[in-house]
Amino acid sequence: xxGSIVGQKCFTVIIFLISCxxxxxxxxxxxxxxxxxxxxxxxxxxxxxxxxLPSNQRATWRADSxxxxxxxxxxxxxxxxxxxxxNVKFQFPMGWGTDYFIKAHPEPNVLWAEVGDGxxxxxxxxxxEDMTTPRTAYKIDASNxxxxxxxxxxxxxxxxxxxxxxxxxxxxxxxxxxxxxxxxFADRFRANYDVSMPVVKxxxxxxxxxxxxLLWAAMWLLAATSDPYYQNYVVQNAIALGGLAxxxxxxxxxxxxxxxxxxLASKILMDGTSGLNTDAFKAYQTQAESAMCSALGMSATxxxxxxxxxxxxxxxxxxxxxxxxxxLIAAYGDYLTRYxxxxxxxxxxVQxxxLIAAYGDYLTRYxxxxxxxxxxVQxxxxxxxxxxxxxxxxGTNPKSFSYMVGYGTSFPQFTHHRGASIVSIKTDSAFVAxxxxxxxxxxxxxxxxxxxxxxxVGGPDQNDDYTDERDNVQGGESATYNSGPIVGVLARxxxxxxSSSSSGSELSGSVMHTNDSxxxxxxxxxxxxxxGETDEYDLKLDIHQELVSRWRRGKARxxxxxxxxxxxxxxxxxxxxxxxxxxxxxxxxxxxLRGRNNSFTLPKxxxxxxxxxxxxFTYVSxxxxxxxxxxxxxxxx
Ligand SMILES: *[C@@H]1O[C@H](CO)[C@@H](O)[C@H](O)[C@H]1NC(C)=O
Ligand SMILES: *[C@@H]1O[C@H](CO)[C@@H](O)[C@H](O)[C@H]1NC(C)=O
Ligand SMILES: *[C@@H]1O[C@H](CO)[C@@H](O)[C@H](O)[C@H]1NC(C)=O
Numbered sequence: 161x162x163g164s165i166v167g168q169k170c171f172t173v174i175i176f177l178i179s180c181x182x183x184x185x186x187x188x189x190x191x192x193x194x195x196x197x198x199x200x201x202x203x204x205x206x207x208x209x210x211x212x213l214p215s216n217q218r219a220t221w222r223a224d225s226x227x228x229x230x231x232x233x234x235x236x237x238x239x240x241x242x243x244x245x246x247n248v249k250f251q252f253p254m255g256w257g258t259d260y261f262i263k264a265h266p267e268p269n270v271l272w273a274e275v276g277d278g279x280x281x282x283x284x285x286x287x288x289e290d291m292t293t294p295r296t297a298y299k300i301d302a303s304n305x306x307x308x309x310x311x312x313x314x315x316x317x318x319x320x321x322x323x324x325x326x327x328x329x330x331x332x333x334x335x336x337x338x339x340x341x342x343x344x345f346a347d348r349f350r351a352n353y354d355v356s357m358p359v360v361k362x363x364x365x366x367x368x369x370x371x372x373x374l375l376w377a378a379m380w381l382l383a384a385t386s387d388p389y390y391q392n393y394v395v396q397n398a399i400a401l402g403g404l405a406x407x408x409x410x411x412x413x414x415x416x417x418x419x420x421x422x423x424l425a426s427k428i429l430m431d432g433t434s435g436l437n438t439d440a441f442k443a444y445q446t447q448a449e450s451a452m453c454s455a456l457g458m459s460a461t462x463x464x465x466x467x468x469x470x471x472x473x474x475x476x477x478x479x480x481x482x483x484x485x486x487x488l489i490a491a492y493g494d495y496l497t498r499y500x501x502x503x504x505x506x507x508x509x510v511q512x513x514x515l516i517a518a519y520g521d522y523l524t525r526y527x528x529x530x531x532x533x534x535x536x537v538q539x540x541x542x543x544x545x546x547x548x549x550x551x552x553x554x555g556t557n558p559k560s561f562s563y564m565v566g567y568g569t570s571f572p573q574f575t576h577h578r579g580a581s582i583v584s585i586k587t588d589s590a591f592v593a594x595x596x597x598x599x600x601x602x603x604x605x606x607x608x609x610x611x612x613x614x615x616x617v618g619g620p621d622q623n624d625d626y627t628d629e630r631d632n633v634q635g636g637e638s639a640t641y642n643s644g645p646i647v648g649v650l651a652r653x654x655x656x657x658x659s660s661s662s663s664g665s666e667l668s669g670s671v672m673h674t675n676d677s678x679x680x681x682x683x684x685x686x687x688x689x690x691x692g693e694t695d696e697y698d699l700k701l702d703i704h705q706e707l708v709s710r711w712r713r714g715k716a717r718x719x720x721x722x723x724x725x726x727x728x729x730x731x732x733x734x735x736x737x738x739x740x741x742x743x744x745x746x747x748x749x750x751x752x753l754r755g756r757n758n759s760f761t762l763p764k765x766x767x768x769x770x771x772x773x774x775x776x777f778t779y780v781s782x783x784x785x786x787x788x789x790x791x792x793x794x795x796x797x
Contacts, residue, residue, distance in 0.1 A: 192554050194654035197614075200566050201647045204614030205256070207579070208640055210249060210288065211239035221584035221610040225288035226295065229275045233297045236263055237275050244639035245577040247288045248276040252309045252353070252364045253414035253641045258320045258335055261313055267301075268341040273309045273353065274298040278363045285578055285597030289585045292594065298357050302345075306353025307370035310346035311377040314339040315417070318380035323754070336384055343377045346370065367415045371401040376417035379424045386433065394425065395440040406447040408461040409454040412484035414641045422448035423488050423495075430499035448492060453505035455489055456537060456545060468558040468624040471549060476634050479553065479563060479619035480642045486546040487645035490652050493542030497746035503537040539746065540780070543652075550649050553616065558624045565638070566613035573607035574630040576637040580612040581630060602630060616642040655752065699794055700728035701736075705786060708778070718745075719781045723789070726774040734768045735795040737761055742787035749777030759792060768797065 207219035210226040229249070230237030240260035243250045251264065251273040264272040280293045300306035321335035352366035375394055382390035398404050403421055412419040425444030428434050434441040453459040455471070463485070464472045473481035496503060548556075555562040555570070562568035565575055575581070582592055582601040587609075592601065608630075615638030620626040626635055703725050710719040727733050738750065738760045750760040766775055779787060 191556070192551055194550075194650050197550075197554060197564060197567050198647065198650040198654050200564060200614030201616075201643050201650060202614065203566075204612065204616075204638070204643050205241065205640065207612055207615070208241045208243075209239075210242055210247075219610075219613065221586060222579060223289045223585050225291065226275070229295050230272065230297045232295075233272075233299075235266060235272065235297065237272055237297055239263065240275075241640050242288060242579075245575070245633075245637045246278070246281050247286070247291055247293075247578060248274065248278055248281050248363070250274055250278075250360065250364050252312055252360065253639070255312065255316045255414075256640060256644055258317055261317055262334065262338060265313070265338050265342060269302045269305075269345045269349070270299055271301075271306075271310050271313060271342065271345070272297050272299045273306060273357060274360060277359050284594035285582070285602045286594055287579050287582045287585055287592060287597075289579075290592055298359055300353055300356050302349055304356035305345070305349035305351040306356045307346040307350050308366050308373050309353045310342045311370060311373035312417075314342035314346060314377040315373065315380045317342070318377065318384040321384045336381075339377070339381055339384070343374075343381055346377065347374055350374075364414060371403075372417040372421065375401050375403050375421045376424075379421050379428075382428065383424060388435075391435065391437060394421075394444075395437045398440055398443065404443050404447060406450060408450045408459060409463055410451045410481075410485040410488060412488050412645075413481055419448070419451050419485075419488055422451060423492050426492065427495045430495055430501060449503055449505075452489065452492055452503055452542060453537075455485060456505060456541065458505035458535065458537070464622075466620070466622055466624045468552065468620075469548060470552045470557065470620065470624065472622045475621060477618035477637065477639065477642065478621075478635075479616055480639060480645075482549055482553070482619070483616065483642055483645040483649070486549040487648045489542050489549075490546035490649050493539040493546070494652070494746075496539035496542070498748060500748055502539065503542070505535050505537055546649050547653055550646065550653065553619070553646070557620070559620070559626060561626060563617050563619050563626075565615040565617070566611050572615075572617050572628050572636060574628050574632075574636060575608060575612050575615055575617055576630055576633050577608070577612050577615070580608045580610045580615075583609050604630075612638065614643065616646055618642075651754070655754075655758070699733070699791065699796065701733070701791060701794070702726040702728055703789055717782070720778055721781050721786070722776060722778050724774050724776050725769070727769040727771055729796060730771050731796040732768040732770045733794050734797050735761075735793060736769065736791065737793040738789055739792040740787045740789040742781075743779050743789070745780040745782060747777060747779045749775070 203218050206213075206217055207222055209217070209219075209222065210229065212224045212227065213222060225247075226249075227238055229239075237249075237260075240249045240257050241254055242248065243253065251271070254260075266272075275297045276291075276293065276295050277298075284293050286293070300310065317335040317339040321332045321339065324332035324335065350370065352370065354361045354365040375397065378390045378393045378397075381387065382394060394403070403418070406418060406422065410419045411417075422444050425441050426448045429438065429441035429445050450459060450461075454461050455463050457463070457465075466472050470478075471482045471485055472478060473485075492503075495501075553563045555568045560570065562571040565571050578597070581604070582597060617638050618633075618635040620635060626632075629636065703723055706722045706724075708720050708722045710717065712718070725738075737753070739758050740760075741758055743758060743760070747760065749763060751763055753759040753761060762769065762775065769775060781787065
């Protein structure tokens, strides 16, 4: 009895403190322009492009390069992305650029896994446009296999196939074919790729082996194809491949995919497609839950943080671990929201650094910790945590310094990057040789002449300190795999942050605006394409909104609103797209369209809304504001 009273008190304290954190994060978040940061991130990938550049290239200081990649080996490997501050195309951490992956995978059991070589490339400081270093291409095949890189490429292509499924089904199925072949190659010819390709050893070696990549690829292929073969694979190999032997913390980087496996498995469990294997997927979810609780500081193995609040995993390029972890945290929070689930963290030790209040200071001063049990975490707290990490990167940190180049007023000027630190070939076309690059440009005391917009550098050390110098390879080098995951979190935050909407009418009582009948003709334009005719229809959809609960978090007020959409037409409605500027927070029961402003479709299971039929969705509203929801597209059939 006494125990439960203590537990209860503790619960209250924590909730209060977390509320403070959340509202702090909310206030800070208002200062950041996630859409701009997202746009910059894409510009960074443009700057890393190899091969001929398109005319709409925005990193205009770059020009065509690597135009003969693969030629010596008789294969076209032009394109893809340079890895970091160097000009090598390392396949293992690339995970991006599926057109190039298709080129690099010409036969089922052949994958070209590197162009250029690390040692000679690193011995020179050259613009990619001037490169005279060898552009040797290296491959794995059945006699020299490499499971990490084959499986990782399979995972990337399977994941991308999902994105393209609706937009370009042919391309999507091409990606699935490549992914399937690469996975079989990785699985049947199991070997560490750095044994077959020793050239990668000092750069992206097989540090934690290939077991995680095999599970990761199988999990993505399961998500992409729903083929029971992959479900059996991830279930039967869960233990053998280390899938249930997590460290209780987030492991998600170019090397380790385990936490990604756990989060993806949790999604499959939550969406109800784990079939007879529910228990196995629950075991995976337990791993994901431990990792999330660790990130929240609510476990026996909490993730370390700097005093400024940044996850600290390692000294070398720490931000790639931070962006990876933030991505998984945000994704997991969204899955919980979408499937109306919560996370319970038990037996947690709450780190003083997590409690941004006097009590946290006392704990620090007296070197104590606080232990609580069985606490329910709201999904929004996970998103707030991911947001806080991203905000730190964007400048909400003790140095008020943005670790994304080009974002904010104070950001790295001396990023360790060959192309950015040497005068643009378009400004001065004189050849810059291997050594001259080091002498004249690497040691140039002036800032980089080209702004490597969107680059996320390695970041500060464990004391939140950072030295903006070109030879700071540990903290001052950017990499494609720092930016890959942050793109995901920024897209999420730009699409719908937790910040409140300013318009709409105040909800009052338990029921608000009943029966907003919407008749719209704007859908006719989109219909044209689908039906090949231009008739306009009188579309009648009722949208009934009802307040179902409200709660407070510190000073913020939240409400949950139930919306019932009813088809009042005599025909079924298909391809419905609803849009609202105000559905910023969690929305349950609608599918948010990626990359589209505030647009939502019906859940996949509901292909059409029959005449007279209704469906429900809920959203969380800040300050009890009612959202204005309208129909962007609909097809009467
Ligand atoms: C909504 O309004 C329409 C027409 O204005 C009416 O036919 C319908 O019954 C109303 N629905 C509800 C739920 O009140
Ligand atoms: C999204 O909405 C904002 C504000 O309404 C607008 O400025 C922007 O261009 C839109 N972006 C897209 C991709 O539609
Ligand atoms: C929508 O929610 C209401 C209230 O919970 C419920 O009565 C109704 O059956 C639901 N409709 C559908 C289609 O699920």
